[in-house]
Amino acid sequence: MPERIKVFNTLSMKKEQFVSMSPGQVWMFVCGPTVNDYMHIGHAKTYVFYDVVARYLRHEGYDVQFAMNVTDIDESIVQVARRSRISVESFVRKYMNYYVEDMKKLGIETLGRFERVSKYIEEMVQQVSGLLSKGYAYRVRNEIFFDVSKFPRFGSLSHMSVPELELRPTELSEDKRNLLDFALWRRPPVDGISFSSPWGEGWPGWHIQDTAYTMSIFGPQYDMHGGARELIYPHHEAEIAQAESLSGLRPFVRYWVHCGLLTTEGRKMSKSEGNVVYSRDILRKYGKNAVRLFLLMQHHRDSFEFDEYTLRRVAGEFQLARENLKQLKQYRGRSSNQKRVHAILAGFFEAMNDDFDTPQAVDLLNTIASEASGAPPGSTKAEDYAGALELAGNIFGVDFIG
Numbered sequence: 001m002p003e004r005i006k007v008f009n010t011l012s013m014k015k016e017q018f019v020s021m022s023p024g025q026v027w028m029f030v031c032g033p034t035v036n037d038y039m040h041i042g043h044a045k046t047y048v049f050y051d052v053v054a055r056y057l058r059h060e061g062y063d064v065q066f067a068m069n070v071t072d073i074d075e076s077i078v079q080v081a082r083r084s085r086i087s088v089e090s091f092v093r094k095y096m097n098y099y100v101e102d103m104k105k106l107g108i109e110t111l112g113r114f115e116r117v118s119k120y121i122e123e124m125v126q127q128v129s130g131l132l133s134k135g136y137a138y139r140v141r142n143e144i145f146f147d148v149s150k151f152p153r154f155g156s157l158s159h160m161s162v163p164e165l166e167l168r169p170t171e172l173s174e175d176k177r178n179l180l181d182f183a184l185w186r187r188p189p190v191d192g193i194s195f196s197s198p199w200g201e202g203w204p205g206w207h208i209q210d211t212a213y214t215m216s217i218f219g220p221q222y223d224m225h226g227g228a229r230e231l232i233y234p235h236h237e238a239e240i241a242q243a244e245s246l247s248g249l250r251p252f253v254r255y256w257v258h259c260g261l262l263t264t265e266g267r268k269m270s271k272s273e274g275n276v277v278y279s280r281d282i283l284r285k286y287g288k289n290a291v292r293l294f295l296l297m298q299h300h301r302d303s304f305e306f307d308e309y310t311l312r313r314v315a316g317e318f319q320l321a322r323e324n325l326k327q328l329k330q331y332r333g334r335s336s337n338q339k340r341v342h343a344i345l346a347g348f349f350e351a352m353n354d355d356f357d358t359p360q361a362v363d364l365l366n367t368i369a370s371e372a373s374g375a376p377p378g379s380t381k382a383e384d385y386a387g388a389l390e391l392a393g394n395i396f397g398v399d400f401i402g
């Protein structure tokens, strides 16, 4: 297994050589959507990036197990479903199907598991019981909290001390012992929907939903956890506390890979801001290839501004490139041996090995496309370029030829 990939790990704040837990295998998990609306372009940015990571790791010879959870236990879902006068179950099914459709339209092909967390309630209850019996959690009436004072590494992912984190308390409750304690099991926040537990009817906390899922499918430790940067604290910090306290093993996850936020006019894209751009609208207008190229033109760790003007330009240029590459349709898969093509491809791989530097790799992909359009049809040169475009295009999920 060539271990030539470097990954920026939020845990160390450094680029580290990527070495998976078991040779040739990669287990990766990305926090999935709360299905209360259609997928927006901010989600699309995150999902396309991890799809490319999985495609690239597969290209490098790894067997990649890529899983994502679907948050179907959330107050917002119940509220919107009730407002729309449909049952929560039909609402969840409907929006989950929209997500599946949009994932497909976006060309997300690597996702092996996309599952509702409500299927894992039993595992959540087991984990909460485990934390209670090990003394990491405490009960106040019918609620259970994680006792952060028992886990001195709390803050290691966000690189903040407990007093710094205390300036950002996330859950308010008079029943907590420490300001940073978080709920593992709570009272039902809405009427009519609850789950059974040894502590009475209630709801699982948000963070236990992820560890119950990943530890059921991957075990106590795995390779890569992704998601948007805003999830580092408290969500991912809490996941580490839960998992490492339960298993006694560390690290829970070897590489934490976070994506920057997507903004519109400097503001986070969200329903409450009223500035949501939906994936399906953008895909309908510009197509999968241009949308993926546009999203990958941005470095995953940077925040970026959604700007339709740039997307329109990318789509126009892509269409022109594809038009110019029509002659390559006859590509018969002959092996590439041209020095120039080799050099560009080497640069492409170098960029991908350097913490998945997709903006750099997109530039090189565009260089291949533009040089390819000048290759005489039917020539070996044209064949070489076509081969390179197919290889790099597959890693990006962008079809230049076709």
Ligand SMILES: [Zn+2]
Residues within 6 Å of the ligand: 030, 031, 032, 210, 235
């Ligand atoms: Zn999550």
